[in-house]
Amino acid sequence: MSHTALLIIGVGGFGRSVAEAAMLSGKWGCVDFVDDSYPHQQLPAGYNVIGHSADLPKFLSKYTGVVVAIGNNQVRSEKLASLAKLGAPIVNIYHPRAFVSEQAEVGLGTMVMAGAIIGAHAQIGLGCILNPNAVADHDSIMEDYSHLGVGAVMAGTSVLKTGAWLRAGVALTYGDVVPERLIVEPVRFTELKSHV
Incomplete structure (x- = not known):
């Protein structure tokens, strides 16, 4: 081995x-x-x-x-x-095409997939997931075991509390805070079609 x-x-x-x-x-x-x-x-x-x-x-x-x-x-x-x-x-596992700022703090057990970005002074807790093309921008906080789906975005200073999950494509603006263990779903394409 x-x-x-x-x-x-x-x-x-x-x-x-x-x-x-x-x-x-x-x-x-x-x-x-x-x-x-x-x-x-x-x-x-x-x-x-x-x-x-x-x-x-x-x-x-x-x-x-x-x-x-x-x-x-x-x-x-x-x-x-x-x-x-x-x-x-x-x-930690970092895909070679991910970007992790040297000024960020990243806890053990975190996985950062292709195209994902962790910005300057971001704080990433234990066991977090950043799926492809997810962004935790400058000064954002992902507490332990939080999760960004594919293409999910945290603008600077936004916060994901412990165990919270932004599903694919969901975006937080500056200063937004997602409570512990909350799963935030995107608007689904089928829902959009029903209003056309």
């Missing part, structure tokens, strides 16, 4: 996207998965699922990094808390 081996918790679509980002970054020599559907999941060739999350204590010593790639904020927070208790080496 490579000395830069990454273990990803969750082998769904987001987990596989995180694996791609990790490999493209050039920082990981090998990527394996743990998933609670093991051994029943059906996957494309090339994905190595080594076990169930209950088996993590047996596996962790083989890996130099671990990340929880599960979109559900509550589940991700629980899995990360369990990993912390086990002393797991929790890491």
Whole structure:
């Protein structure tokens, strides 16, 4: 096994996207998965699922990094808390085409996907997700386990409280605050058509 081996918790679509980002970054020599559907999941060739999350204590010593790639904020927070208790080496994953300001603060377990931007002096908590083309602009705050969907935008000084989620395409303006665990949905295309 490579000395830069990454273990990803969750082998769904987001987990596989995180694996791609990790490999493209050039920082990981090998990527394996743990998933609670093991051994029943059906996957494309090339994905190595080594076990169930209950088996993590047996596996962790083989890996130099671990990340929880599960979109559900509550589940991700629980899995990360369990990993912390086990002393797991929790890491961040940055797609090579993401931009993260050197002046930003980013907590462990955060995943920043292709085209996403973290601006100057932004504060990103533990276990956050910034999906492709999401923006957390200057001085914005993403508290622990918060989540930006594809193309979601936080203007400067806006805040996502713990576990909040902006779904794809939602935008906050300056100073907006989203309460804890609130999921903010976009206006859907089908709703727009009904008013035409």
